[in-house]
Amino acid sequence: MIRIANGQGFWGDSLEAPVEQVRRGPLDYLTLDYLAEITMSILQKQRSRDPKAGYARDFVDMIARVLPDLVERRIRVVANAGGVNPAACREAVLDVAKRQGIEIKVATVGGDDILDRLDDFLSRGVELKNMETGEPLSAIRDHVESANVYFGAFPIAQALERGAQIVITGRCTDTALALAPMIHEFGWSADAWDKLAAGTVAGHTVECGAQCTGGNCQVDWETIPDLAGIGYPIIEAEHDGTFSITKHAGTGGRVTVASVKEQLLYEMGDPREYITPDCIADFTTIQLEQAGPDRVRFTGIRGRPATEFYKVSISYTAGFKAVGSLVYAWPDAYKKARAADQILRQRLDGLGLRFDAIRTEFVGANACHGIAAAEPSPALEPQMSEVVLRFGVRSENRAAVERFTREISPLVLNGPPVVAGLGAGRPRVEEIVAYWPALIPKGEVTPEVNVWPSEN
Amino acid sequence: MAKRKLIELAHGRSGDKGDTANIGIIARKPEDYPILVREVTAERVKEHFRGVCQGEVERFELPNLGALNFLLHQSLDGGGTLSLKADPQGKTHSTALLRLEIDDSL
Numbered sequence: 001m002i003r004i005a006n007g008q009g010f011w012g013d014s015l016e017a018p019v020e021q022v023r024r025g026p027l028d029y030l031t032l033d034y035l036a037e038i039t040m041s042i043l044q045k046q047r048s049r050d051p052k053a054g055y056a057r058d059f060v061d062m063i064a065r066v067l068p069d070l071v072e073r074r075i076r077v078v079a080n081a082g083g084v085n086p087a088a089c090r091e092a093v094l095d096v097a098k099r100q101g102i103e104i105k106v107a108t109v110g111g112d113d114i115l116d117r118l119d120d121f122l123s124r125g126v127e128l129k130n131m132e133t134g135e136p137l138s139a140i141r142d143h144v145e146s147a148n149v150y151f152g153a154f155p156i157a158q159a160l161e162r163g164a165q166i167v168i169t170g171r172c173t174d175t176a177l178a179l180a181p182m183i184h185e186f187g188w189s190a191d192a193w194d195k196l197a198a199g200t201v202a203g204h205t206v207e208c209g210a211q212c213t214g215g216n217c218q219v220d221w222e223t224i225p226d227l228a229g230i231g232y233p234i235i236e237a238e239h240d241g242t243f244s245i246t247k248h249a250g251t252g253g254r255v256t257v258a259s260v261k262e263q264l265l266y267e268m269g270d271p272r273e274y275i276t277p278d279c280i281a282d283f284t285t286i287q288l289e290q291a292g293p294d295r296v297r298f299t300g301i302r303g304r305p306a307t308e309f310y311k312v313s314i315s316y317t318a319g320f321k322a323v324g325s326l327v328y329a330w331p332d333a334y335k336k337a338r339a340a341d342q343i344l345r346q347r348l349d350g351l352g353l354r355f356d357a358i359r360t361e362f363v364g365a366n367a368c369h370g371i372a373a374a375e376p377s378p379a380l381e382p383q384m385s386e387v388v389l390r391f392g393v394r395s396e397n398r399a400a401v402e403r404f405t406r407e408i409s410p411l412v413l414n415g416p417p418v419v420a421g422l423g424a425g426r427p428r429v430e431e432i433v434a435y436w437p438a439l440i441p442k443g444e445v446t447p448e449v450n451v452w453p454s455e456n
Numbered sequence: 457m458a459k460r461k462l463i464e465l466a467h468g469r470s471g472d473k474g475d476t477a478n479i480g481i482i483a484r485k486p487e488d489y490p491i492l493v494r495e496v497t498a499e500r501v502k503e504h505f506r507g508v509c510q511g512e513v514e515r516f517e518l519p520n521l522g523a524l525n526f527l528l529h530q531s532l533d534g535g536g537t538l539s540l541k542a543d544p545q546g547k548t549h550s551t552a553l554l555r556l557e558i559d560d561s562l
Binding site: 038261268361 | 467472473478480505506507508520525527533541548552
């Protein structure tokens with residue numbers, strides 16, 4: 001049995017979670033997920049300004065805090081912290097180790113960055129069509145900011161095989177981080193579809209950190225103990241593909257069949273076909289059992305052969321947006337917010353501004369649930385203490401969005417009464433970086449695994 | 457025949473894939489799963505999210521988990537960073553669906 005922990009569900013997750021995972025109990029592997037789709041374009045911009053940037057700095061700071069513990073406890077780390085510059089991340093980690101007088105082996109998994117090869121692909125008929133809309137990439141080619149292939153678990157397993165204590169990847173699937181140690185430790189072959197599917201399900205369960213250990217859990221949420229000290233998940237994996245999800249003793253949160261089921265369904269498409277580069281996992285075969293306190297056992301998972309494609313994540317600039325808000329107070333808070341919305345629309349119209357989208361939401365009335373939330377009843381409306389008018393616009397034309405941002409604040413003095421601003425000043429104009437999912441034949445790209453200090 | 461809110465029988469979680477929202481709902485008691493299958497159809501979900509979901513609604517069954525998964529296409533104002541919504545990732549869609557009134561007789 002091996003213990004594989006998740007210590008980070010996204011870049012911005014708890015800084016303490018990975019440290020707690022390392023120090024609070026036995027562990028074999030620590031995995032950390034830093035890369036959302038949007039993150040890659042941010043990192044690409046950072047690298048274009050500084051060739052030594054473009055990876056998750058937080059990861060290096062975390063390693064600096066726990067490196068002696070990792071070495072002493074023989075815990076190996078797998079993280080997609082490399083972003084668009086795994087080599088620079090590796091150098092930063094090796095620097096930390098050197099300063100602490102510790103010798104470690106660090107591997108990178110790269111080759112996922114295909115930004116410089118896009119025109120070559122297009123000229124050879126690799127279309128990189130949008131998986132959702134079917135549009136050809138040529139429609140947005142000039143606006144592309146980053147392009148990365150999602151690699152699977154096998155290149156990471158190879159890095160572990162070659163003795164790496166820390167494996168830093170660029171873009172790879174979130175599930176690969178947890179599956180790779182199982183492939184390495186148990187010697188699973190590339191066609192052991194049921195086992196690969198089981199490891200993939202395990203990876204999916206823990207990839208959002210504490211979202212499977214009682215965080216964001218709807219069942220009896222008020223009784224879940226010590227959310228302030230919530231424990232992050234640990235996979236206890238067996239060589240036969242069965243596993244349990246648990247957490248360190250003495251931590252907060254709760255691991256139940258209910259908490260785990262919620263996470264299994266998160267960001268789920270067709271549950272019979274959860275597609276990764278490693279296999280197709282069938283989520284309708286998962287059998288769950290509460291095997292003890294804070295312990296759920298998984299059995300019965302079946303998989304099918306992987307497809308011939310990798311998924312590609314391309315980011316591109318897609319115009320500008322700004323969102324502003326104002327707080328209207330009792331009496332008639334909702335009525336005033338609606339009136340202000342109409343006034344604002346009239347003014348934008350009067351200025352001749354055109355937008356691709358204008359959106360109004362009334363926070364406190366219907367912003368989250370829309371029509372599914374019944375409008376506040378005439379009886380309830382007079383009791384509403386405040387309503388937030390949230391108003392956003394989107395356009396290809398930056399100047400139009402910029403002009404919109406000047407029209408919110410005046411409403412405080414020249415619109416309906418008793419209103420407060422949220423925050424200070426005008427809304428910020430944001431350049432939109434949108435996401436373009438595509439497929440590429442596996443033969444077109446090759447993962448690159450390197451280990452430092454180099455072998456021999 | 458009794459009308460109840462779905463939240464009394466089920467819990468769930470929702471998320472996004474681009475402009476598509478996914479909503480998973482799970483029977484609180486396994487024996488209530490057939491009620492979910494009968495009552496929470498793709499058509500009813502589409503009607504429940506009128507004005508929000510501009511595309512089709514797909515439903516998938518997971519009897520092993522006592523759960524249903526719904527895909528609501530074109531529901532997030534373009535999704536991700538394009539969206540002007542307070543909830544561009546559809547994270548609150550799950551309880552929006554759990555407001556649905558259903559007949560709970562077995």
